[in-house]
Amino acid sequence: xxxxxxxxxxxxxxxxxxxxxxxxxxxxxxxxxxxxxxxxxxxxxxxxxxxxxxxxxxxxxxxxxxxxxxxxxxxxxxxxxxxxxxxxxxxxxxxxxxxxxxxxxxxxxxxxxxxxxxxxxxxxxxxxxxxxxxxxxxxxxxxxxxxxxxxxxxxxxxxxxxxxxxxxxxxxxxxxxxxxxxxxxxxxxxxxxxxxxxxxxxxxxxxxxxxxxxxxxxxxxxxxxxxxxxxxxxxxxxxxxxxxxxxxxxxxxxxxxxxxxxxxxxxxxxxxxxxxxxxxxxxxxxxxxxxxxxxxxxxxxxxxxxxxxxxxxxxxxxxxxxxxxxxxxxxxxxxxxxxxxxxxxxxxxxxxxxxxxxxxxxxxxxxxxxxxxxxxxxxxxxxxxxxxxxxxxxxxxxxxxxxxxxxxxxxxxxxxxxxxxxxxxxxxxxxxxxxxxxxxxxxxxxxxxxxxxxxxxxxxxxxxxxxxxxxxxxxxxxxxxxxxxxxxxxxxxxxxxxxxxxxxxxxxxxxxxxxxxxxxxxxxxxxxxxxxxxxxxxxxxxxxxxxxxxxxxxxxxxxxxxxxxxxxxxxxxxxxxxxxxxxxxxxxxxxxxxxxxxxxxxxxxxxxxxxxxxxxxxxxxxxxxxxxxxxxxxxxxxxxxxxxxxxxxxxxxxxxxxxxxxxxxxxxxx
Ligand SMILES: Nc1nc2c(c(=O)[nH]1)N[C@H]1C(S)=C(S)[C@@H](COP(=O)(O)OP(=O)(O)OC[C@H]3O[C@@H](n4cnc5c(=O)[nH]c(N)nc54)[C@H](O)[C@@H]3O)O[C@H]1N2
Ligand SMILES: Nc1nc2c(c(=O)[nH]1)N[C@H]1C(S)=C(S)[C@@H](COP(=O)(O)OP(=O)(O)OC[C@H]3O[C@@H](n4cnc5c(=O)[nH]c(N)nc54)[C@H](O)[C@@H]3O)O[C@H]1N2
Ligand SMILES: [Mo]
Numbered sequence: 024x025x026x027x028x029x030x031x032x033x034x035x036x037x038x039x040x041x042x043x044x045x046x047x048x049x050x051x052x053x054x055x056x057x058x059x060x061x062x063x064x065x066x067x068x069x070x071x072x073x074x075x076x077x078x079x080x081x082x083x084x085x086x087x088x089x090x091x092x093x094x095x096x097x098x099x100x101x102x103x104x105x106x107x108x109x110x111x112x113x114x115x116x117x118x119x120x121x122x123x124x125x126x127x128x129x130x131x132x133x134x135x136x137x138x139x140x141x142x143x144x145x146x147x148x149x150x151x152x153x154x155x156x157x158x159x160x161x162x163x164x165x166x167x168x169x170x171x172x173x174x175x176x177x178x179x180x181x182x183x184x185x186x187x188x189x190x191x192x193x194x195x196x197x198x199x200x201x202x203x204x205x206x207x208x209x210x211x212x213x214x215x216x217x218x219x220x221x222x223x224x225x226x227x228x229x230x231x232x233x234x235x236x237x238x239x240x241x242x243x244x245x246x247x248x249x250x251x252x253x254x255x256x257x258x259x260x261x262x263x264x265x266x267x268x269x270x271x272x273x274x275x276x277x278x279x280x281x282x283x284x285x286x287x288x289x290x291x292x293x294x295x296x297x298x299x300x301x302x303x304x305x306x307x308x309x310x311x312x313x314x315x316x317x318x319x320x321x322x323x324x325x326x327x328x329x330x331x332x333x334x335x336x337x338x339x340x341x342x343x344x345x346x347x348x349x350x351x352x353x354x355x356x357x358x359x360x361x362x363x364x365x366x367x368x369x370x371x372x373x374x375x376x377x378x379x380x381x382x383x384x385x386x387x388x389x390x391x392x393x394x395x396x397x398x399x400x401x402x403x404x405x406x407x408x409x410x411x412x413x414x415x416x417x418x419x420x421x422x423x424x425x426x427x428x429x430x431x432x433x434x435x436x437x438x439x440x441x442x443x444x445x446x447x448x449x450x451x452x453x454x455x456x457x458x459x460x461x462x463x464x465x466x467x468x469x470x471x472x473x474x475x476x477x478x479x480x481x482x483x484x485x486x487x488x489x490x491x492x493x494x495x496x497x498x499x500x501x502x503x504x505x506x507x508x509x510x511x512x513x514x515x516x517x518x519x520x521x522x523x524x525x526x527x528x529x530x531x532x533x534x535x536x537x538x539x540x541x542x543x544x545x546x547x548x549x550x551x552x553x554x555x556x557x558x559x560x561x562x563x564x565x566x567x568x569x570x571x572x573x574x575x576x577x578x579x580x581x582x583x584x585x586x587x588x589x590x591x592x593x594x595x596x597x598x599x600x601x602x603x604x605x606x607x608x609x610x611x612x613x614x615x616x617x618x619x620x621x622x623x624x625x626x627x628x629x630x631x632x633x634x635x636x637x638x639x640x641x642x643x644x645x646x647x648x649x650x651x652x653x654x655x656x657x658x659x660x661x662x663x664x665x666x667x668x669x670x671x672x673x674x675x676x677x678x679x680x681x682x683x684x685x686x687x688x689x690x691x692x693x
Pocket of ligand 2: 034130131132133134139159160161397398399400401402404405406426427428429431443444445446476477585586587592593594595654666667670683
């Protein structure tokens with residue numbers, strides 16, 4: 024049987040090489056590409072069966088217009104011609120009446136392909152639409168990290184193979200970065216110690232040598248406390264600090280006066296645990312710190328990342344030596360994205376709207392949004408404070424277009440529902456945020472039904488709107504090639520020969536990744552001047568928003584975190600679990616107080632909304648902390664709500680990110 028290669032399109036650091044076994048036009052099997060150095064021949068459970076999703080009869084096959092009430096999910100088939108006519112008429116009318124900014128595009132990373140992910144940008148810039156700030160995921164962590172570290176690529180994950188100590192800090196490697204795990208286990212086999220720092224014992228925590236049950240948001244206190252101990256013991260890398268950094272004295276002065284008791288209180292860990300972590304760093308200088316984005320999803324989340332970045336630098340983990348490294352998000356292929364985004368098409372800068380505050384934007388913004396164009400995203404499930412998002416989507420005067428593969432909770436609210444291809448039906452180009460490899464792909468199968476890819480949708484719509492710029496006539500191959508031409512980090516050997524589809528190539532940044540000395544004398548900054556003078560120059564311990572609000576604390580006794588579930592990818596694959604409730608982890612002490620037993624149906628609630636779950640009484644979580652894994656779809660038929668009915672539109676300390684792991688809630692048995 025024929026084998027065809029592609030790349031997994033999902034929003035995951037692993038960006039896997041996938042090999043499809045074909046029976047004619049049908050995919051019968053998917054395997055991990057053995058030739059992809061990071062995938063190394065295996066796929067996660069979700070993607071091993073991704074062809075069932077591609078070939079599912081439940082996909083959206085045709086353009087449709089709404090015939091029922093908003094949210095009811097009743098539609099009638101129309102032709103693409105009619106669909107384009109409706110869009111052209113409504114979008115033209117809205118622009119003439121209210122101006123271009125009345126249109127809000129909403130997209131994120133349903134498909135991580137460079138071209139398809141950003142395909143709407145040229146169209147929306149030309150139209151003059153409001154701009155969506157892409158804050159939902161890594162904005163806080165990224166701003167915190169790069170403020171101190173600069174724009175260098177992080178350490179390649181492969182460095183862990185030579186490490187003696189591996190620290191998973193706020194990342195569930197076995198769930199969200201599963202192809203890194205064999206490397207960690209390899210290091211472990213050679214004697215490396217594995218540390219997990221997380222508020223609950225997730226599946227990665229179960230295989231740790233040392234587990235530190237930090238309080239949510241307690242990482243700044245932990246990192247700085249350990250930093251202080253190492254400073255006092257003279258165990259920092261003085262040569263790195265002197266040669267490759269600036270601003271250390273300022274942080275040092277703070278650490279000297281900082282009270283370790285406060286670190287203990289804020290982190291939830293005792294002094295013994297602080298000393299234990301510090302001793303591990305002393306005993307095993309060849310340390311690799313893998314930092315997750317999870318720990319940044321609270322009102323002091325960027326600060327946590329800043330503290331860990333500074334600790335890693337002071338330990339000399341950025342000196343490029345064997346087995347030493349720190350990785351938040353690989354910057355293997357920094358690129359000029361203008362050939363894809365075409366921001367120059369904007370006549371004037373339009374207003375910016377934070378995507379985690381979609382609820383506010385749809386209900387409370389002046390001048391209002393009159394049209395919402397959703398693609399590559401399922402905002403009703405993934406954006407916080409879903410109750411307010413839902414109220415917005417219910418607005419009769421809001422014209423909502425949704426380009427989707429499946430009838431997601433958001434798609435049920437569409438006025439116009441358009442069929443999207445999966446990446447298996449597309450061309451594209453992929454890099455990764457967890458490793459240093461890239462690849463170009465070609466379609467594995469023909470588009471199903473009348474589905475089209477994001478690129479084709481926006482090119483055709485632009486032409487029908489009469490946008491005459493040449494870029495709206497480009498083919499997808501031309502756009503990929505232009506992007507590659509501009510991308511200076513693509514190895515020259517690859518460029519000279521063109522990039523054939525399926526070729527996997529490594530970033531030239533790989534060799535020096537994470538090594539400061541290799542970057543022309545740039546210095547790590549322990550102290551940073553931000554534009555906003557209220558943002559502290561150095562990492563320091565501050566108070567939280569919702570967690571420490573006295574009123575909320577008295578009414579909603581539990582802290583809530585909402586990390587990913589292994590078989591869902593954000594809300595993608597939600598169609599496989601319709602009608603199923605996710606679990607709620609609760610500590611045995613709290614279960615007694617609340618009269619809850621494993622298997623009970625429970626209602627988790629706060630002032631924003633509720634989510635119905637099934638209780639799992641377990642010591643894997645801490646007393647006072649509820650853990651709801653997974654963004655299951657809300658059930659439009661039964662009125663069941665989603666996990667994000669509980670989360671807040673408040674944003675992180677930097678980057679305007681979502682505070683998904685900082686809500687106060689209570690729970691009752693139903
Ligand atoms: N199976 C699966 N894989 C995924 C995803 C998925 O939904 N499912 N999502 C993908 C996406 S979009 C992303 S961005 C990545 C995210 O992956 P990660 O970077 O791993 O981030 P999260 O999964 O949000 O959280 C990781 C861990 O951080 C912990 N955590 C929460 N708050 C804190 C805190 O204050 N301190 C500390 N130390 N830990 C904390 C959580 O309990 C969780 O165990 O994963 C990707 N991979
Ligand atoms: N409570 C809570 N909420 C969270 C998080 C959390 O940890 N807890 N994590 C947050 C994070 S890190 C992220 S990144 C966001 C993710 O938010 P989203 O990027 O919205 O993620 P998905 O839920 O995967 O939805 C993607 C949708 O795009 C569709 N899609 C896939 N490919 C294509 C395509 O080629 N074209 C079109 N038109 N559509 C396509 C899929 O069918 C799917 O419905 O969620 C955030 N929400
Ligand atoms: Mo994400």
